[in-house]
Amino acid sequence: QVQLVESGGGLVKPGGSLRLSCAASGFTFSDYYMSWIRQAPGKGLDWVSYISSSSSYTYYADSVKGRFTISRDNAKNSLYLQMNSLRAEDTAVYYCARSSTLRAHYDYWGQGTLVTVSS
């Protein structure tokens, strides 16, 4: 069965860095686009970034552009989000999700990992 398992969340000070991982199983990871979506406590869903199946294309929300970097390792069936220059407003649960193509819906989501940015 399809599984997406995020890890790497935690407490970090403003200006700090964190690297999130998403381990995929149960499907051919290299066939899918992958994305990160976040949700601040008590708030709605906020789209963050996507990466194409072969890493050729990436896209970022303006709010994280220049600070976050999405990447993947198809040999390891893993997706990553390197987060630098973290701000209090980056505090959220971060979900990874898969889509079959560039404009497709997200049919599977991970359980999320909590990132807290606080001094």
Place this chain on the structure above:
Amino acid sequence: DIQMTQSPSSLSASVGDRVTITCRASQSVSSYLHWYQQMPGKAPKLLIYGASSLQSGVPSRFSGSGSGTDFTLTINSLQPEDFATYYCQQSYSAPYTFGQGTKLEIK
């Protein structure tokens, strides 16, 4: 960026009711509109994709319609497990924005 606006933001209904949630895009998204259900503390779950296609395993009481800028999610004969928050999302143009959510509560 395409702005997605859902209405209402919250809704009270009873088991057995029929409810409709609307989602409006600030510009056309064709049929690249999807609906998700989120239970408290859980990841979102895909209900409807492509505006009107029912995701496998989702009960047929859920349906979606619309194209362009105006979309609806309808739930017929509400069940206790349907009380949750619902989000629309467009995937026509990145960033793939979400609506602000509609919280469906038990009356």
